[in-house]
Amino acid sequence: MSEGIDAITMPKWGLAMTEGMVAEWHMSSGDRYSRGDEIADIETAKITNALEATKPGLMRRIVVEPDEMVPVGALLAVAAEESVSDEAIDAFVTEFQSNFVPPGTEESSGPVFEHATLSDGRSVRYLRQGTTGGATIVLVHGFGGDLNSWMFNQPALAEQFDVVALDLPGHGGSSKDVGAGDVAAMSQAVAEFLEAIGVRAAHFVGHSLGGACALHLALTSPARVASATLVCPAGLGPDINMEFVAGYIDARRPRQLRPVLELLFHEPGLVSRDMIDDVLKFKRLDGVPEALATIAGAAFAGGRQSHVMTEKLGGLTVPAQAIWGLSDHIVPAPDEAAEFDGLTVHRLEETGHSVHMEAPSKVNALITEFITAASG
């Protein structure tokens, strides 16, 4: 690759993604951008989301027109400073295109999921990506989610860390037996899972119910928790939007589920038909309706969170931060005045409950900086 020229390529969001298209360019040739600026909207079969700049640059050449389906890794645009000539960019594009080999289709047929077995025989599906020798991060999703909800985070974090994303019991490809289904039982399963794969301590990143699990483990088993990043976490107040929880459990058809899933985002347009179909397919699996009902009954009994740990924060002995979307419609962001002992709270504008999907580069940067500081 040529000096000073950056290739902007089709990202790979989730293991199943093999191709995507630019739905809309947010900049044109000659525009200067900073890290985190939205370069384009990318549409895949599963989701439409913004491609954000990972470093500052100057847009020089748009290579792919909107609505053209291209494979993962294909050249979308070229960025370079003014000092680089147009001829050099021409040469770069020609060279890139002649060397580019689209990823094989074998990847789409068999994602490299692994399974661990807990002491009671339950199976936990997980995906491990990243750098051996790097600090280990464990990603814990929320109610109704699965490890794919980290599709915008895990690959980016894996560039520097050893990143394990798991499916909680009752979710994704894990066993559907959730036991008591409360925060303590789910946390226990996460702890046993780490034991099973030989991870003694890790940096936890937990979303929503997974955030409550991370916090619970930080308080009760601090030796396992190097740091905790709580993304729109449960466990820090009684409020929970039962319209979401009940709607998620009850919806049987796309039209019923769409408004429920839209509650997860600031920008409801992010909910695609494929995302809806995936959730409906998950809910049809044997044991899932019972698992979700058990968790909802245990963790959100009577329409309020059953496991609130705010009073115990003083006992935190590990570094912890929270990241909240200000338009969180599920677990409302605490107001500016609220203070939590030992917990730094970042509030991100124009993002909802799935802040890690809506502003991935900001969230990934917060996680990276925090973990780097905590490990230092």
Added chain:
Amino acid sequence: MAKKSMRQAINEALASEMRRDPRVVIMGEDISGGMGAPGEDDAWGGPLGVTKGLMPEFGRGRVLDTPITESAFVGAAAGAAASGLRPVAELMFVDFMGVCFDQIFNQAAKFRYMFGGKAVTPLVIRTMFGAGLRAASQHSQCLYPIFTHIPGLKVVIPSSAYEAKGLLIQAIRDDDPVIFFEHKAMYDDEAEVPDEAYTIPFGEANITREGDNVTVVAFGRMVQLANQVADKLAKDGIECTVIDPRTTSPLDEDTILEEVEATGRLVIVDEASPRCNMATDISALVAQRAFGALKAPIRMVTPPHTPVPFAGDLEDLYIPKPEQIEAAIREIAA
């Protein structure tokens, strides 16, 4: 999730229910192959290999090769269902149902009613249907309208490998007789199919495309064609809703009526012969209950009223094609 063929999806559904419930047995002609003969075991796995591997796992006691006597083994399956087993009988081609109509129409379909609701008949009859494989007029019919006509039967027509697995598991767990239609040209069609067991409820239509201009109702393999056409027309600004009813009995009338009320335009695509088929049935439903919402005549895309031809060119002409669906939609979309 891995991509699997419809053949594999159906095999997984049978295997997972046989593991889950010892009362589930399967029976039919050559579903394993070679029973009672000194040749190779499990030589066939059914005419298209759908049941291969089940006999080695579950044994001859639960995987029964039957004589070529549909009247006998379908009757036996109905009786077994009424007395405690949950049989899945494979009737190689739906065209052969004629010889066992009494067992199905007068016996299996009526047990619950005739015994005052005290009897259940958890019987599934899997059968191949549809044109396109040059199998001529006695091996290519659709015939699901005939079964839809009979109260007491449930009638299922999966439109993909994913749908096939979930609907077949649902059928096996259902306490009423279910006729399960597998399009013979779809066994190699692939979709993402979970390894785990899952169920798709009967009587809940699947809306495979959402659009405001025209509602298209299609069945079985025709759903794939309707989806292709909808995707093509969307680029020209004609947005279609495509409904796959999944089951013709029970029929999700509410979804069809709601969608027609929203678009005011209806095209029905049915591979069955055009008289008294699902297209005429749904036309009647909409004419009776949503006439006021219609902005254009209802259009039906069906084959002609003739036996399925053997000559390849004629068979191709016979089967509804995407161009016909597109023309019907364009005609009423304006």
